[in-house]
Amino acid sequence: MKGIITDEDGVLLPAVTVMNVSLEKKTYTSSDGTFSIEAAPEDELRFVRPGFERSSIKAKYLVNNNLNIKLIRVAQPIEEVEVAKITGDISKDSKAVAKVDKGRIVKDAVGLPEPKGKMREEPATVKQVLFPILLGNLNVQGLYDLISGDARRMKRQYRYDDLQEDILWIRERVEDDYFVKEGIPKERISEFIEFSFLNKPQTRTFVRAKNLTGALSRMEESFVIFVKRLKESSNEK
Numbered sequence: 001m002k003g004i005i006t007d008e009d010g011v012l013l014p015a016v017t018v019m020n021v022s023l024e025k026k027t028y029t030s031s032d033g034t035f036s037i038e039a040a041p042e043d044e045l046r047f048v049r050p051g052f053e054r055s056s057i058k059a060k061y062l063v064n065n066n067l068n069i070k071l072i073r074v075a076q077p078i079e080e081v082e083v084a085k086i087t088g089d090i091s092k093d094s095k096a097v098a099k100v101d102k103g104r105i106v107k108d109a110v111g112l113p114e115p116k117g118k119m120r121e122e123p124a125t126v127k128q129v130l131f132p133i134l135l136g137n138l139n140v141q142g143l144y145d146l147i148s149g150d151a152r153r154m155k156r157q158y159r160y161d162d163l164q165e166d167i168l169w170i171r172e173r174v175e176d177d178y179f180v181k182e183g184i185p186k187e188r189i190s191e192f193i194e195f196s197f198l199n200k201p202q203t204r205t206f207v208r209a210k211n212l213t214g215a216l217s218r219m220e221e222s223f224v225i226f227v228k229r230l231k232e233s234s235n236e237k
Contacts, residue, residue, distance in 0.1 A: 001039040001059060005029050005047060007213075013071060015174045017048040021027025021056070028178045031220040047071060050173045051212070093105040117167040165205045167193045170219075171214055182220075196222040 005013045012033030022043040029035045039045060041060035045067070048054050096130040120214040167190050179189045196219040197204040203222075206214035 001067065001068065002034065002036045003034070005069050005071060006033055007065075008070055008072060010070075011213060012211055013049060013052075014215075015178050015212070016051065016052075016071070017175060018193070019036070019046045019048070020044070021046050026177070026183075028181065029174075031217045039048065057124055083218065161233045163197070166197070166204055167208075170212075170215065174216070182223045183230075184223070185230075188230070192222070192226050193219070195226050199225060 003018075005016045005018075006122070007013055012029075012031075014029050014031045014033060016033075016035070017026055018029065018035045018037055020037055020039050020043050022040070023038065025038060027035050027037045037045070039059040041058075043059045044056055045059055046054065046056040047069060049071060052073055055069060055071055057069070099155040158214060170193050171190065176186050176189060179192060180186055184192045197207075199222045200218045203215050203218040205213075
């Protein structure tokens with residue numbers, strides 16, 4: 001039994017779990033959205049992918065053993081919006097509408113910019129160096145040590161944390177078996193994902209854009225290279 005899976009817009013979907021519920025067998029779609037699985041006419045085939053509604057069909061309803069199925073995206077919940085109640089009393093209603101976040105007023109007055117991306121913890125050293133500067137006491141040596149030492153260490157730590165988050169984003173959305181069937185040992189899946197980021201930098205760009213389909217399509221180009229290196233390393237031992 002062969003088939004191809006896309007979303008509503010016709011975009012090919014890799015890493016879709018295809019299960020033959022009757023035989024308790026499963027496989028995954030490749031980067032081009034295709035799959036192949038053993039199935040008898042009465043077997044139930046089920047298709048699962050995070051972010052999409054689950055779909056299933058009896059094999060006997062497929063034409064010429066070919067399946068072309070579309071998965072529907074799960075609707076994202078809309079955050080609730082608080083609406084102020086109108087009482088009819090002009091004095092009360094005008095005050096309710098005029099309520100403004102005092103913290104916002106201070107920020108706007110001082111001109112503080114909104115933080116972009118993640119809030120980073122400020123090293124204690126930064127406070128020790130910057131506070132004297134703000135008070136008019138320039139600590140040149142402390143500033144130099146900060147720039148050349150702690151600042152760079154913190155920057156490396158931030159890069160490492162970001163890398164781990166991107167790897168985790170993939171791991172949470174793709175089952176381990178998807179990588180194992182391509183020759184990646186289970187204990188080295190995270191290592192492979194990091195390798196794919198280096199081998200095909202665009203892979204991580206798709207991760208940052210929360211585009212799993214794009215990330216996996218680039219990632220699959222690294223399977224052969226990584227598996228080859230594993231074999232070479234094993235032979236050297």
